[in-house]
Amino acid sequence: MTLTASEQTTSTVVYDRPFDSDNHYYETLDAFTRHLDPKYKDRGIRVIQRGKRTELLAGSELFEFVPNPTFDPVIVPGCQDLLFRGQIPEGVSPRDLMKVEPLNPAYRDHDVRLRMIEEQGLSGILMLPTLACGVEEALKKDIPALMASASAFNRWLDEDWGFAYQGRIFSAPMLSFADPDAAVKELDWIIERRARVVYVRPAPIPAGYGRSKPFGAPEYDKVWAKLAEAGIAVAFHLSDSGYNTFAAAWGGPERFVPFRNPSPLASVLVSDRAIHDTIASVIIGGVLHRHPTLKIASIENGSDFIHLLIKRLRKQANQSPHMFHEDPADTIRKHLWVTPYYEEDIRKLADVIGVDRVLFGSDWPHGEGLETPTDFLKELHAFDEAEKDQIMRTNVLDLLGLEY
Template identity: 70%
Template sequence: MSTGVHEEAGRLRIDSRARTSGTEVTYDRPVDCDNHYYETIDAFTRHLDAAFTHRGIEVISRGTHTELLAGGTLFEFVPNPTFDPVVVPGCLDLLFRGQVPDGVDPRSLMAVEPLHPAYQDRDVRINTIARQEMSAAILLPTLACGVEEALKDDIPALMASITAFNRWLDDEWGYAYRGRIFAAPMLSFADPDDAVREIDRLVERDVRVVYVRPAPVPAGHGTGRSLGDKVFDKVWARLADADVGVAFHLSDSGYNGTVARAWGAPDRFVPFRNPSVLATIVVADRAIHDTVASLVVDGVFERHPTLRVASIENGSDWLALLLKRLRKQANQTPWSFVEDPLDTLRRHVWVSPYYEEDIGALADLIGIERVMFGSDWPHGEGLSEPTDFENELGEFDDQEVDQIMRTNVLDFLGIAV
């Protein structure tokens, strides 16, 4: 990285560009790869080019309610875009473990609280990270995870909105703030030239990780392209050259409008509002499965051998099925693969499993050095205390626990361990 980040084993020295001149940060406690903030209401409007005012995200009021429009259409990815009140961290734990007691209505588990400053203030959040006995955290979007799908049919507005959001993110959180908060700016490949320009700007601001939606790349007129299409090689090359990790985080990947719709289920993904059971099952983890498949099959890792990607908040059960399919295909069309797909995955892909999954099976499959701790804090479906994740690691020895809880995340971030 060409900016002012200087590394030693387990330490990061940050210059004034990251606003903490001469600070040396030691990472001797867990590092969470899956923390979230709650966006302020002007996250997409504060820096938006005025030419896209009515084509991007707009804030409107209807009675006492604040709502958002995306390209003039009601944007319902989050029920309350002010996030006040907001879901209590970890309140849905039993629901996502599938352990709701008999006789308890699962809907009764939902609890809300006033918006806490740690969800929107970086200095309060750093104190919270310390209280939670962690060294640092990767911070990912909440509301923004639905924006690319909402604006995919207007690519210029989409790209302008992403740039505006990333400038807001730098204002509010910084990309490597005090070496404790690594906020991941958004990146869309929909306009490859614009994406490269955005990466160049982000690299100048010490970015270590970008968030990319696991989904086909919008190509206009309702069409899409594989992330492995060679038209995007300039984007992958710039990320690899800049040593920037790519985080594929659970998002609205558009599968409701394709897969679920084909089965007669609702064609829009609106979390927490009358969820379709059928859509939940037929969509499931298909997006991340297909995303990683596209990278392997279409040769992204072969052409960009230093590229690092991570699957965050997509679970891990999809990986064994993907590997089975890739290996079968490699046997049938060996000319399409340069090596055993497992070797490719083990070299390039980090995975943060859901805490309720079989983490031992994941480690056996992809290697202990590619498993990362992620809490999803402060979301309701995550953990109430991030480091409670360690309670799920009883089958691992102390060194392996340290790898999962700390050093693997640092490795993904490109911080020497």
Template identity: 55%
Template sequence: MGNLGYKAIDVDNHYYEPLDAFTRHLDKKFRRRGVQIFSDGRHTQAVIGDRVNRFVPNPTFDPIIVPGCLDLLFRGEIPDGVDPASLMKVERLEQHPEYQNRDARITVMDTQGIETVFMLPTFACGVEEALKHDVEATMASIHAFNLWLDEDWGFDRPDHRIIAAPIVSLADPAKALDELEFVLARGAKLVLVRPAPVPGVLKPRSLGDPLHDPVWAALAEAGVPVGFHLSDSGYLQIAGMWGGKSTFEAFGGSNPLDQILVDDRAIHDTMASMIAHGVFTRHPQLKAVSIENGSYFVHRLVKRLKKAANNHPNLFPVDPVDQLRTNVWIAPYYEDDLPELASVIGVDKILFGSDWPHGEGLENPVSFTEELVGFSAADIRKVMRDNALDLLGVKVGSAA
């Protein structure tokens, strides 16, 4: 907890799904069309939509990467002569029940000085892309996953220690509203929607398509934010056009051009679609939060929104940049230029997220404060705690 004097709210924590997260409650008629797990006794792999899926190469998560071990890699500070591969450290999953058990996780949170976490998926971030050509199987699989999530972690409980975020796919608009109403009835305080074009039977759709307005309206009325967390958004198809890989594979090697071409493009386009296609104009109370997508997209988006509004003022009855600053919260990468982000969207819209226990996150979550150089004590508290509570509209624990 260091010298904060209060407990932090970490909006970017993760669990590692058990092998039955998508199958425990899956309708039997979708058994061959959803997520299947196969093992030959030595290797375990996921098959999704009748194809081997490498989004998570080892779905057992055993062994698992050590939290924060890739810190130097993501800061771009690897010492000369050090092989980046040597930074990768792993350990046995059985040593860390907190990665899959709610009570064990809370015990660890207490040692970290963390009051509340937004608990987010790992494996599940790749499933909707893998099933995008089968809308029925997508909706059934997401529902099964949400049943598992509420059973093992709980969307929310009275102490608000863990806010486990269910997923809603917009692929079938009517069933999306049904799923949203289901998770809200069970107490969901945050709902995840994939930052990507919405899969459809005939063609993809914008997030701003009026077909999705019932979902946005329900979220706005409930005061529940929509979260856009880094996922497989299908954008590697762009890299494929340039000779790179067209499908995501964790730790499967990288082409630097792929990173340059894709990087934070999905979240940029997601927020652009929400604003340019009028979601926040039609639903001004809707709150959105970008988690683990970095923040540099914000600068490019602001520039482009200003230009679009200047060129087509009749299409923007509300200033689009003001909507970004009013309706959107950002959980940046810890290595981002945080003072610059604050100058663009205001410190009230910046959230602390550690990405714990992922290897690219922080080993010690509250060390995020070390990146807040130049921020006042009051503003550090906003980033580390108060802004997240404002986003959720809840009060938790005690300040100290």
């Protein structure tokens, strides 16, 4: 019998080198169909061929979250570094920075990726989706299909990557709160597979009939309780959070389609609003008070939102003290880990939330990330050696509950 990646065991791992908290794979075309319940085959994510182009449907609508779902060719890691730093040389077009290459086996094969981790000088990586970050938004109008698709994806992930492969690759299964009973059932399976973290979209929770609800709504407490009891961390990773609705009100695009027809207005209007609002929903909704052992992380959402969020929460705590059980800044320091963008003021972030809550994340192998993950260390000039070790290594181990 062939074992899934999660069923393959390993000896004790020593995490004595940097541990990257923001790595990605590129999903195979059957990631959402290989294990999908057949009754949802026309309602989930489907692969279609139009001429020479391979495209995806979400239900009956075109799903364009990634421009090429085969990922072959794919963007070169780190090629857009200067773009995201805002340091494009004079006379160079942003389009000139875009480079593609054939699909690297390390993006899809866990054993090849293990060798890549070794070459990059890493102890381990936290792996998050690429394509899957657009699926909840695409299927939010059909909650049964959404939940079935998330479950199918998790079984693909378990089979191809595992949730803790060889103690070095920690993949985050996808969790949607849209159907809390189904979410608890899925969590039972995830816990059996020894996952240490789940990926959750930072967005209002789809509630059917065009409605949505906050994370603090009572019906979701059973999900939070299960996560807290199992010690599983929640990673809120940058996704299609549906916030282009607000951009559309100002004449921007209604849908988020990366790399196609970029809208500076939409970028400014949407920015980091989704993660700001998500963390506000969790705190004001009392989730972290009712489940004091919960660990949450904001990954690839930047960190500038933290400062404005704390200012706003403190004002509300002063105006509505009955809604808060402590200074909201203390709540954030206790429960939230953050991967800042490498071009941000990381020292300022650490001074606000504590250096023990700052994570190193390279976004490798995405084009907007770092070409060499450990180059993140170059951005930590304002930290001493002990603090650098926390950011580059031990903080994510604390998040995942790993010994060091």
